[in-house]
Amino acid sequence: GAGVSQSPSNKVTEKGKDVELRCDPISGHTALYWYRQSLGQGLEFLIYFQGNSAPDKSGLPSDRFSAERTGGSVSTLTIQRTQQEDSAVYLCASSPLTDAYEQYFGPGTRLTVT
Amino acid sequence: DAKTTQPTSMDCAEGRAANLPCNHSTISGNEYVYWYRQIHSQGPQYIIHGLKNNETNEMASLIITEDRKSSTLILPHATLRDTAVYYCIVREVPAGGTSYGKLTFGQGTILTVHP
Numbered sequence: 661g662a663g664v665s666q667s668p669s670n671k672v673t674e675k676g677k678d679v680e681l682r683c684d685p686i687s688g689h690t691a692l693y694w695y696r697q698s699l700g701q702g703l704e705f706l707i708y709f710q711g712n713s714a715p716d717k718s719g720l721p722s723d724r725f726s727a728e729r730t731g732g733s734v735s736t737l738t739i740q741r742t743q744q745e746d747s748a749v750y751l752c753a754s755s756p757l758t759d760a761y762e763q764y765f766g767p768g769t770r771l772t773v774t
Numbered sequence: 775d776a777k778t779t780q781p782t783s784m785d786c787a788e789g790r791a792a793n794l795p796c797n798h799s800t801i802s803g804n805e806y807v808y809w810y811r812q813i814h815s816q817g818p819q820y821i822i823h824g825l826k827n828n829e830t831n832e833m834a835s836l837i838i839t840e841d842r843k844s845s846t847l848i849l850p851h852a853t854l855r856d857t858a859v860y861y862c863i864v865r866e867v868p869a870g871g872t873s874y875g876k877l878t879f880g881q882g883t884i885l886t887v888h889p
Contacts, residue, residue, distance in 0.1 A: 693876070703818070705876045719876075751817045761808050761865045763877060765817030 662686065664766035666752050672772045673742055681737045681769045685754030692735050693755075693763060694727055696748040703751065709735065710760075742773045778862045783884040786856075792849040794883050796862030799843040805866045807838060809847045810879070811858040818861070818879070821847065852887045859884050 665684045673679050685692050694706040705719040709729045720726070724742075729735040739746055749770050753763040779797040786792040798807065808823040822829055822836045824845070829836045835848040849856055861882040 695877075702879050702881075703877065705878075708876060716876075749817075753817070759823075761806070761863070761877065762820055762823065763818075764820060768817050 664752055664754055664764055666750075666766040666769050668769060669767065670770045670772075672774060675744060675773055676741055678738065678740045679742055679771065681739075681750050681752075681771070683735045683737070683752030683766060685733065685735070685752070686764055687733075688756070689754035689764070690732070690757045691755045691760055692729055693753045694735070694737050695751045695753065697751060697768075698748045706737070706750075711757075739771075742771075744773050747771055747773045778864055778880060780860070780862055780880070780883045782881065783886070786849075786852045786885060786887050788854060788887055788889050789851055792852040792856065792885055792887070794847040794849075794860050794862075794885060795844065796847070797844045798862070798864045801842050801864055802866070805864045807836065807845050808863045808865060809834070809836065810861045810863065810877075811856075811885075812861070812879075812882075813855070813858040818877075821860075852885075854887050854889065857885060857887045 664686055667682045671679055690711045692709045695703045696706060697703050707720055707727045708716040724740045727737045749768040751765050751768045753765040755763045806823050806825050809821040810818045811821055812818045821833050822831055824836045824838055826838055826842060838845045859882040861879045
């Protein structure tokens, strides 16, 4: 079946611009996660959505970052006034209700801020 | 969550079995062992998980020792495409299923499969 998809696959933007990254989770998965991975680094948790519960935003690095999930499916991660340190691969994952640690990752969006 | 220890790197010949060890001596009774891998320039990929019984799926087998203090991920016939960083993660899955799913990846084992 279809896996997690993300768009765009690559995004180059100028410092100070806003960007939106999209994630389509696996159909039926109730949980959705955003992580980011800087070059040569491990994964950094950003935000977590589970069903209709309030999202856990504890990993968002600043108030320039926000995310929403509409209709319990598609999610958008927005970064306002991008900075060079925001350059990273942004990864989205989803998991079924029965096991939050069985996460299926998308291919990621490579964001480059110039 | 229990801490895991994995070798930094391992080599394997193509076609041979790759056996990747993981120590988790402080694991508690309700913690599962999960394995993920990350191929270069791709997102992490879920492989397998288990509690106490050995598990097998189309990708790999997971052997957990009787005392649960260590486990081994086995790729039965490694191919060049299995070259990746392999992560062993120990997490509790609460009764009832739903749980907070933030994953924390350690350094993992860099597996290199040679022709």
